[in-house]
Amino acid sequence: MADVVYLHLGLPKTGTTYLQDRLALNRATLARHGVRYPVGPHDDMFRPALDLVERRWAGVGNDVGGEWDALVRRVRRAKGTVVVSHEILAGADRDQVERAVTSLAPAELHLVLTARDIARQVPAEWQERLKHQDVSSYRRFARRVRKNPRSDTAKSFWRVQDLTRVLERWSRQLTPDRVHVVTVPPPGGAPSELWHRFCRAIAVDPAWAPLDSVRRNPSIGAAESVMLRRLNTRLRAEGLGYDGYAELVRQLIVHDTLAVAENPRKVTLPPDAYDWADEVADRWHDWLVGSGVDVVGDLVDLRPVRPDPDAPWHDPDRPGQRAVAHATMDALVAVIMEADRRPGPDDQLVARVGKVARRLRDR
Known part of the structure; x- marks a missing residue:
C-alpha cells in the first residue's frame, strides 16, 4: 500500500485539466522519484x-x-x-466520502x-x-446562484463550488495539517x-515533472x-446524441474553434454582484483561517477583483449581433472542413449539424 495518498478534489474550473494532464505526461519521471499517478487503462480518473459519486453522465455512467x-x-x-485527482470528487456526499477515506486506509491521507475567486467561478461554471x-x-443562471439557493441550479453549483462545504464534508476525519488549499493565481499569470x-x-x-501541458479547459467569449x-x-430539437455533440460541438466547435478566437469579450459578474462576491470571499477567508488548514498561495487570490467603476459592463446575453454572426460562421466553417476531411460519401451527423448551423447563421 502507498505510504501517502494525496486526494485532489478540484474544485471544478480551477486549472484541474492542466494539473491532471501534467501529472499524466510526467508519470514516468515522477515514478522514478517515488510518486505515482495511477490512471490505469484510461487517460484520467474520471x-x-x-x-464513487454515483453519478450518471451523458455517454458514460452505466x-x-x-x-x-x-x-x-x-x-x-x-x-x-x-496522487489521485478529479474535480467531480468535490460533489461527493458524506457516505461517499466515508467510502473513499475508508478504502484508502491505512495510507496517510491528505486532501488537496x-x-x-467566486467572481471568476460563476461565469466559468455557466460556460x-x-x-x-x-x-x-x-x-438566469447567475440570479439563481446568488438569490435562489433552493433551485436545482444553485444546489448543484454550490455543492462543488463552495470550498467550505466541500471541505466540511471531506475533512471531518483529518487533522488540519493534512488539508491543503491551493489558491489559483490571478489572471494573466x-x-x-x-x-x-x-x-x-x-x-x-x-523539476520531477519537466514536461509542461498544453491542455486547457478554456472559457469562451460572450458572443x-x-x-x-x-x-x-x-x-x-434535432435530437443530436451525446457522442455527436461531444465530438463535433464541445471539441471541434468550442475547444478547437471558439476558444481560440482573438480578443473575445469576457463574461464577468454584473457590477451589482461584487458586494455579494465579497461576502462569499469573507466567509471563505474566515473559515480557512479559523480551521487552520494549510493554505498554499495567498488568500488574497480568493478576493474578487472589482472592475473599474467607470468601465461599462456588457450583458453576456446581449452581445453584438455581428460578433455572434462571426462566431457562427467560424463554427460553420469548422464543421464543413471536418465533413470534407472525413472519408465516405456523406456523414449524416455532420450534415445535420451543418444544416442547423446554417439556419442559426441566417436567423
Missing part, C-alpha cells in the same frame, strides 16, 4: 470518480461500476506517494483543494454547462505558477457563448 475499487487496488499496489448542452441564459503551488501541496519537486446556447437549443 471513471473511478464517477463510480458501465463504471467497479472503477473506484480498481483505482484503490492500483493505489494499494503502489509504493511511496500516490484548488480554489479560485461549462453550456458545453454540456445547457440552454440557460447567463442572467503563467500556468506554471499554479503547478508550483500544487507541487508544494503534494510535497513534490516541480461565442450566446451562439453556443442558441445552437444547443436547435440541436436539442
